Amino acid sequence: MVTFIIRRLIGTVFILLLVAAITFAIFFLLPRLAGETAYGLATQYVGRNPTPAAVHQMEQTLGFNEPLYVQFGRYIKAIVAGEHYQGQWCGPPCLGYSFKNQQPVWPQMISDVPVTLSIAIGAAVLWLIGGVTIGVISALKRGTIFDRLSMSVALAGVSLPVFFTGLIALELFSYKWPIFPNVQYVAITQNPYLWAKNLVLPWIVLAFLYAALYARLTRAGMLETLNEDYIRTARAKGLRERTVIIKHALRAALTPIVTIFGLDLGLLLGGAILTEVTFSMHGLGLFTVEAINNQDFPEIMGVTLLAAFFIIIANLIVDILYSVLDPRVRY
Amino acid sequence: MMRRMRIGVTATCAAAVLVLAACSSSSSSSSSTTTTSGPSFNEGVTSVINPSTAKGGTITYDDSSVFDSTDPGNTYYAHVWNFSRLYATPLMTYTSTPGAGGNDLVPALATAPGVVSDNGLTWTYTIKPNVKFEDGTTVTSADVKYAVERTFDRTVLPNGPSYFQVLLGGNAATYPGPYKDRSKNIMGLTAITTPNPTTVVFHLAKPFADFDYVVAIPQTAPVPPDKDTGANYQLHPISTGPYEFQSYALNKQLTLVPNPNWNPADDPEASQLASKIVVNFNVNADDIDNRLLAGDIQMDIAGTGVQAAARARILSSPSLTKQADDPLSGFMWFFYINTKVAPLNNVACRRAIEYAANKITLQDAYGGSVGGDLASTAMPPTVIGYQSFDMYEALSKPNGDPTMAKQELTACGQPNGFTTGIAYRSDRPKEVAAATALQAALATVGIKTTLHGYPSGTYYSNFAGSPAYVHSHDLGIDIGGWAPDWPDGFGWFDEIANGNAIVPAGNTNIEELNDPVVNNYLAEMESASSTSALRAMLANEIDHQVMSDAVMLPIVYAKSLLYRSPALTNIYVQKYYGMYNYAVLGTS
Numbered sequence: 031m032v033t034f035i036i037r038r039l040i041g042t043v044f045i046l047l048l049v050a051a052i053t054f055a056i057f058f059l060l061p062r063l064a065g066e067t068a069y070g071l072a073t074q075y076v077g078r079n080p081t082p083a084a085v086h087q088m089e090q091t092l093g094f095n096e097p098l099y100v101q102f103g104r105y106i107k108a109i110v111a112g113e114h115y116q117g118q119w120c121g122p123p124c125l126g127y128s129f130k131n132q133q134p135v136w137p138q139m140i141s142d143v144p145v146t147l148s149i150a151i152g153a154a155v156l157w158l159i160g161g162v163t164i165g166v167i168s169a170l171k172r173g174t175i176f177d178r179l180s181m182s183v184a185l186a187g188v189s190l191p192v193f194f195t196g197l198i199a200l201e202l203f204s205y206k207w208p209i210f211p212n213v214q215y216v217a218i219t220q221n222p223y224l225w226a227k228n229l230v231l232p233w234i235v236l237a238f239l240y241a242a243l244y245a246r247l248t249r250a251g252m253l254e255t256l257n258e259d260y261i262r263t264a265r266a267k268g269l270r271e272r273t274v275i276i277k278h279a280l281r282a283a284l285t286p287i288v289t290i291f292g293l294d295l296g297l298l299l300g301g302a303i304l305t306e307v308t309f310s311m312h313g314l315g316l317f318t319v320e321a322i323n324n325q326d327f328p329e330i331m332g333v334t335l336l337a338a339f340f341i342i343i344a345n346l347i348v349d350i351l352y353s354v355l356d357p358r359v360r361y
Numbered sequence: 362m363m364r365r366m367r368i369g370v371t372a373t374c375a376a377a378v379l380v381l382a383a384c385s386s387s388s389s390s391s392s393s394t395t396t397t398s399g400p401s402f403n404e405g406v407t408s409v410i411n412p413s414t415a416k417g418g419t420i421t422y423d424d425s426s427v428f429d430s431t432d433p434g435n436t437y438y439a440h441v442w443n444f445s446r447l448y449a450t451p452l453m454t455y456t457s458t459p460g461a462g463g464n465d466l467v468p469a470l471a472t473a474p475g476v477v478s479d480n481g482l483t484w485t486y487t488i489k490p491n492v493k494f495e496d497g498t499t500v501t502s503a504d505v506k507y508a509v510e511r512t513f514d515r516t517v518l519p520n521g522p523s524y525f526q527v528l529l530g531g532n533a534a535t536y537p538g539p540y541k542d543r544s545k546n547i548m549g550l551t552a553i554t555t556p557n558p559t560t561v562v563f564h565l566a567k568p569f570a571d572f573d574y575v576v577a578i579p580q581t582a583p584v585p586p587d588k589d590t591g592a593n594y595q596l597h598p599i600s601t602g603p604y605e606f607q608s609y610a611l612n613k614q615l616t617l618v619p620n621p622n623w624n625p626a627d628d629p630e631a632s633q634l635a636s637k638i639v640v641n642f643n644v645n646a647d648d649i650d651n652r653l654l655a656g657d658i659q660m661d662i663a664g665t666g667v668q669a670a671a672r673a674r675i676l677s678s679p680s681l682t683k684q685a686d687d688p689l690s691g692f693m694w695f696f697y698i699n700t701k702v703a704p705l706n707n708v709a710c711r712r713a714i715e716y717a718a719n720k721i722t723l724q725d726a727y728g729g730s731v732g733g734d735l736a737s738t739a740m741p742p743t744v745i746g747y748q749s750f751d752m753y754e755a756l757s758k759p760n761g762d763p764t765m766a767k768q769e770l771t772a773c774g775q776p777n778g779f780t781t782g783i784a785y786r787s788d789r790p791k792e793v794a795a796a797t798a799l800q801a802a803l804a805t806v807g808i809k810t811t812l813h814g815y816p817s818g819t820y821y822s823n824f825a826g827s828p829a830y831v832h833s834h835d836l837g838i839d840i841g842g843w844a845p846d847w848p849d850g851f852g853w854f855d856e857i858a859n860g861n862a863i864v865p866a867g868n869t870n871i872e873e874l875n876d877p878v879v880n881n882y883l884a885e886m887e888s889a890s891s892t893s894a895l896r897a898m899l900a901n902e903i904d905h906q907v908m909s910d911a912v913m914l915p916i917v918y919a920k921s922l923l924y925r926s927p928a929l930t931n932i933y934v935q936k937y938y939g940m941y942n943y944a945v946l947g948t949s
Contacts, residue, residue, distance in 0.1 A: 069866065070866060075519070082865065082866075084519065084523075116591065116592050117540065117592075132517075132592035138611065197647070197648075200648065204655075307645060308648075309648075310648055312613045320427065323426075323818065325816065
């Protein structure tokens with residue numbers, strides 16, 4: 031198992047290098063292939079009213095006249111060893127310098143991580159518990175009113191986008207009936223009660239979407255598992271129904287759930303973009319939107335690498351969890 | 362049994378919808394209670410609403426985006442210049458008053474406007490004695506000189522205007538700024554001298570009659586050299602205004618508190634009433650309007666008006682309409698018609714576009730009459746010297762004049778029309794609508810156009826503002842907008858119509874007009890002998906000449922529907938900014 035983890039972590043480094051190279055190529059090679067000059071690239075970093083001298087100076091500062099592999103090499107070196115930008119020290123991991131905000135990228139992103147973590151993990155707990163529970167009950171009560179109603183609601187949850195349910199939630203529960211007025215992020219270290227209260231709406235809105243999906247997945251998995259011979263054997267041996275459902279049926283049905291959960295949580299940790307934009311919470315998702323709107327390439331590259339890292343780590347954890355869920359899986 | 366269940370579920374859902382609709386309509390009817398007293402629609406344009414000297418409370422602003430910088434030496438957004446008056450005092454400023462007086466210059470840090478000598482090449486300002494920074498140290502002329510010096514390093518402070526680099530003499534052309542080789546370069550700009558702690562002298566390369574306007578830009582707000590942290594100064598500029606930074610989480614939240622070392626007598630154009638000012642950044646634009654109408658915040662700091670949904674809500678509710686103002690914002694939206702892209706290098710072809718355009722559909726693209734007044738000139742009414750005229754029947758025949766358009770096409774040798782491209786910013790729905798409307802109107806006279814959308818972040822740097830790109834991609838018509846850095850004809854026209862302003866990237870003279878008549882008028886405006894009356898007359902002459910050259914297709918003189926929070930005191934529209942004056946607000 032340890033060897034497996036070490037091997038995967040080494041692989042993670044190579045994958046992240048590949049992601050960095052591809053992203054670097056998209057933002058710095060493709061424009062040049064399309065005919066953009068170093069001068070043209072530099073104009074994006076010099077504000078609204080640049081003099082030609084200022085653009086040339088920025089061109090030199092950013093090294094746009096150097097070969098692309100040199101520019102990429104300097105970028106990777108900064109991640110490992112740090113770099114000076116505009117007289118500021120950008121310590122490792124230095125994921126570049128935002129010339130729009132005039133701040134290193136990494137500290138900006140790190141300050142946004144707690145917000146995204148709060149939204150993603152809180153919603154994940156809700157959707158996992160809620161979705162799996164509803165899915166199990168629906169499978170056990172197949173064909174009943176509960177089953178039909180829950181699957182209809184699940185269909186609505188999967189169909190309605192977060193920005194729609196989020197805006198409806200704000201309109202109803204923040205403005206019309208001010209149960210959650212003036213939703214904004216409060217750090218848990220500042221005020222745990224307000225932290226939780228202000229996150230209830232984003233959690234529920236985000237969890238509604240995913241719980242629906244997980245309810246349907248769980249129901250389908252449970253229905254398949256409940257028809258297996260070993261379930262009939264377990265009941266015939268006189269095991270309690272709760273033991274049959276949870277220890278035998280659900281456990282077997284959880285494997286695809288865990289796979290999907292790893293991917294979903296990994297993606298969300300890179301930024302719950304729609305939720306953060308809808309509720310104006312400054313997490314990695316809102317950071318990404320701002321970076322794209324500003325065409326801030328260093329920030330876009332930084333958040334791409336961080337999101338890729340989260341996805342890779344989430345998948346690693348999922349693979350480890352397989353061995354816990356399924357004794358047949360050994361590394 | 363199943364059928365009864367389905368009917369029951371359907372009935373329940375229908376009832377829920379009706380309940381929601383009833384709640385919505387009862388809510389809106391409760392907010393539309395008619396009052397017979399209090400301010401009226403647009404009253405904030407001409408009067409101070411809720412005048413009060415009461416202190417205390419918190420004013421909360423929301424911003425759907427972020428500031429380009431809070432550093433007064435590194436910002437070029439109108440609302441940031443407005444807001445920066447709370448912590449930065451430049452040499453000159455605009456009179457804090459509603460109405461026409463809001464375009465008048467008055468001294469701020471200076472005791473009086475600049476004293477001009479040496480045939481207009483020297484401008485001398487005396488700064489008020491004993492003005493303090495937030496830490497209690499006294500502001501000196503050296504701090505003003507340093508504030509201007511630091512703006513010369515465009516790699517550290519890239520955002521602000523570059524007037525000082527262009528206008529100042531001495532070693533201004535080669536001065537690198539104080540950040541490189543500090544021992545050699547700090548206070549090394551010879552174009553500014555400080556003979557004593559309260560006198561600062563600017564030595565110009567050539568006369569510039571509008572220099573008082575230039576020093577009204579926040580770049581002259583003093584900066585103590587030993588407290589300057591370069592690119593990080595934006596995190597805590599040292600205040601000379603009524604408020605100081607308490608905390609600033611970059612692009613997330615800014616909090617200001619009263620500056621204990623500010624003396625109201627030093628700056629009558631600003632006030633210190635609220636106990637705290639908070640700005641939240643990157644807030645969902647529609648949510649800002651909801652929060653504003655619900656009273657959770659007091660101001661949308663961008664000052665460009667509410668979104669479409671809130672606009673409809675405000676205009677349909679008499680009580681909300683009373684709390685709204687719809688001032689001219691100082692912006693104007695128009696299409697540049699390029700003089701280098703054939704066949705638009707022929708003025709008759711350009712005039713054909715002027716006649717063919719349907720101004721009503723273009724105005725609708727910008728929100729109808731609430732979004733702006735039909736424009737017929739190249740200069741809006743907010744600019745000193747404006748006079749209305751209608752060279753291409755924009756007001757008399759706003760739906761267009763195909764007959765005249767076809768005559769012009771014949772005159773330019775294109776009787777069956779021609780083909781060209783229209784460039785616009787694809788992430789701006791109004792520009793998408795305007796480009797589409799223009800395409801349809803031009804097609805009626807045989808001018809076939811292809812639409813080209815570009816991201817707004819790089820529109821001026823890489824696309825419409827790159828003459829090489831415009832020529833190679835046949836972008837004969839390019840949408841744009843403009844607001845002047847100061848409200849006279851030079852401030853309006855120099856960057857967008859002066860032949861000397863054409864640059865290879867970030868070009869704002871997108872039509873690439875190089876008309877000697879216009880160039881000479883602009884030069885005459887800034888000559889040593891120029892007077893304000895002459896400048897007003899010349900502005901009007903340039904307006905006529907630019908329209909005669911048919912290089913701009915005016916769309917609207919932009920207006921912004923602003924919502925006036927009832928919780929605010931001393932609220933009015935400052936004409937220079939085209940939005941509420943943030944320097945004087947209090948809260949009840």
